Amino acid sequence: MSDPYQVLLYYLYTPIEHPDEVAKRQTNLCNEHDLKGRIIIAGEGINGTVSGTKDSTEVYIKETLGLLGTSEMEFKVESNNGHAFKKLSVKVRSEIVSLHLTKEQDINPEKITGERLSPEQFLEEMGNDDVLLFDGRNKYESDLGRFKGAICPPVDNFRDFPEWIKENFSDSKNKRILTYCTGGIRCEKLSGFLMKEGFSSVAQLDGGIINYGNDALTKGKNFDGQCYVFDQRIGVEVNSTNPKVIAVCCHCEISTQRYKNCAYKPCNLQIFICEKCESENGRFCDENCQSSACSAK
Numbered sequence: 001m002s003d004p005y006q007v008l009l010y011y012l013y014t015p016i017e018h019p020d021e022v023a024k025r026q027t028n029l030c031n032e033h034d035l036k037g038r039i040i041i042a043g044e045g046i047n048g049t050v051s052g053t054k055d056s057t058e059v060y061i062k063e064t065l066g067l068l069g070t071s072e073m074e075f076k077v078e079s080n081n082g083h084a085f086k087k088l089s090v091k092v093r094s095e096i097v098s099l100h101l102t103k104e105q106d107i108n109p110e111k112i113t114g115e116r117l118s119p120e121q122f123l124e125e126m127g128n129d130d131v132l133l134f135d136g137r138n139k140y141e142s143d144l145g146r147f148k149g150a151i152c153p154p155v156d157n158f159r160d161f162p163e164w165i166k167e168n169f170s171d172s173k174n175k176r177i178l179t180y181c182t183g184g185i186r187c188e189k190l191s192g193f194l195m196k197e198g199f200s201s202v203a204q205l206d207g208g209i210i211n212y213g214n215d216a217l218t219k220g221k222n223f224d225g226q227c228y229v230f231d232q233r234i235g236v237e238v239n240s241t242n243p244k245v246i247a248v249c250c251h252c253e254i255s256t257q258r259y260k261n262c263a264y265k266p267c268n269l270q271i272f273i274c275e276k277c278e279s280e281n282g283r284f285c286d287e288n289c290q291s292s293a294c295s296a297k
């Protein structure tokens with residue numbers, strides 16, 4: 001029997017005085033306990049996801065809280081049958097999540113952010129007429145899974161949200177807006193941005209989709225498809241109440257959640273492709289990529 005593994009997801013907005021020092025100690029801690037994943041540290045806080053054995057992730061949680069001198073950071077924990085990452089990356093950046101706003105426009109979630117809703121509160125409000133669900137993730141993420149009826153902006157990058165909202169969403173300022181993202185971190189700034197833009201009633205799903213799926217009462221209810229994650233798993237199950245697959249094979253349109261990259265390297269587009277289509281015609285998004293790949297050989 002191999003050891004049970006766990007994947008942690010966490011963030012905290014808190015002033016970090018010496019990000020370089022914290023990064024060094026995080027690197028040592030992870031190497032010592034064979035933890036892999038991606039950690040970003042900035043003056044405004046920390047954002048990370050790591051995988052390792054159950055024992056080592058428990059040590060990691062304890063040590064990281066101690067290192068930051070806080071007990072307030074929540075860790076979302078999921079079990080897995082091995083590492084979810086190939087390597088470890090620890091980086092110091094200017095922000096832990098970037099909206100690319102100017103210094104004057106930037107959002108400090110410790111000062112302005114949407115009301116936090118527990119999974120139960122979020123589920124309860126979801127059905128109300130004047131409520132809009134707003135997906136704070138990229139299109140390739142909401143394509144794999146999203147809340148029923150949610151607005152999913154067609155953006156490829158988080159920093160594209162401010163412009164999209166200004167151009168396409170300004171007439172909804174009097175609605176009740178509920179934002180959600182994977183683990184909650186993007187909503188911290190996104191909900192604050194909406195408030196600053198004049199949206200009158202903005203709330204965010206506390207802990208994101210992952211927390212919502214793990215919640216004993218909601219059990220992921222009304223989330224269709226899988227939640228996109230930025231590791232080797234690609235998608236994780238959320239809904240154990242009324243699950244539904246929404247993605248379809250880009251060639252034959254049968255239901256599939258196989259999310260792969262087009263095998264023609266210059267394209268590399270993420271596509272849903274069923275096993276049958278891949279074995280018959282290769283892993284390509286269309287015939288152009290297939291013939292380009294063949295002629296390149």
Ligand SMILES: [Zn+2]
Nearest residue numbers: 249252274277
């Ligand atoms: Zn197919």
Ligand SMILES: [Zn+2]
Nearest residue numbers: 262267285289
């Ligand atoms: Zn392609």
